[in-house]
Amino acid sequence: MAAEEVDKPTSLPQYPEMILAAIEALGDKNGSNKTSISKHIESSYGDLPVGHADLLAHHLDNMKRSGELIMVKNNYMKPDPNAPPKRGRGRPPKPRPELPPGAVLSPPRPRGRPPTLKEPSAAAGSRPRGRPPKKARAAVAGPPRGRGRPPKAREEVPGVGLD
Numbered sequence: 001m002a003a004e005e006v007d008k009p010t011s012l013p014q015y016p017e018m019i020l021a022a023i024e025a026l027g028d029k030n031g032s033n034k035t036s037i038s039k040h041i042e043s044s045y046g047d048l049p050v051g052h053a054d055l056l057a058h059h060l061d062n063m064k065r066s067g068e069l070i071m072v073k074n075n076y077m078k079p080d081p082n083a084p085p086k087r088g089r090g091r092p093p094k095p096r097p098e099l100p101p102g103a104v105l106s107p108p109r110p111r112g113r114p115p116t117l118k119e120p121s122a123a124a125g126s127r128p129r130g131r132p133p134k135k136a137r138a139a140v141a142g143p144p145r146g147r148g149r150p151p152k153a154r155e156e157v158p159g160v161g162l163d
Contacts, residue, residue, distance in 0.1 A: 012045055012047070012048070013045075015055055015056065015059040016059055016062075016063055016068065018041050018044075018045065019037060019041075019056070019059060019060060019063065019069075019076075020068075020078070021044075022036075022037045022040040022041050022044070023037065023069075023076060023077065023078060024078075025040060025044075026040060028075070030072070030073070030075055030077070031071075031072055031073075031075030031076050031077030032075060032076055032077070033074055033075050033076070034056065034057065034060060034074075034076070037056065037060075037076065038052070038053065038056055041056070060076060063076075064076070067079065
């Protein structure tokens, strides 16, 4: 019998409809907060789902992002239809010139630095970039040195001696 109760459809309207109806019914000029909207929905529609608070918060957030509701000081209200649209962040795009019909647009330039062209003749005659490998350096330097610190060079001073 419990499975039959879960499967039966509820006669509740969608949450956005209930939210808008609650805001209109409350009729506060400064808007209505989440608690008052929730209490109005609970009193109007007795049979609400278990996660009513989470569903309400989710739908309020979605409606705020889509522009169906605006939020002022933690109160939700319908946007004024005569108000100018809210500008987004950043600099507005430049106006595009109107093209005559039948005109073809060239593709936009790619972003970033253009790749360097490598000629096969130039690459063969030049040295490779970076520090040369250790083996090639040792051959250029001469005979290998011994280990440790080299001995101190002694100078012979003429005429000074121990007699």
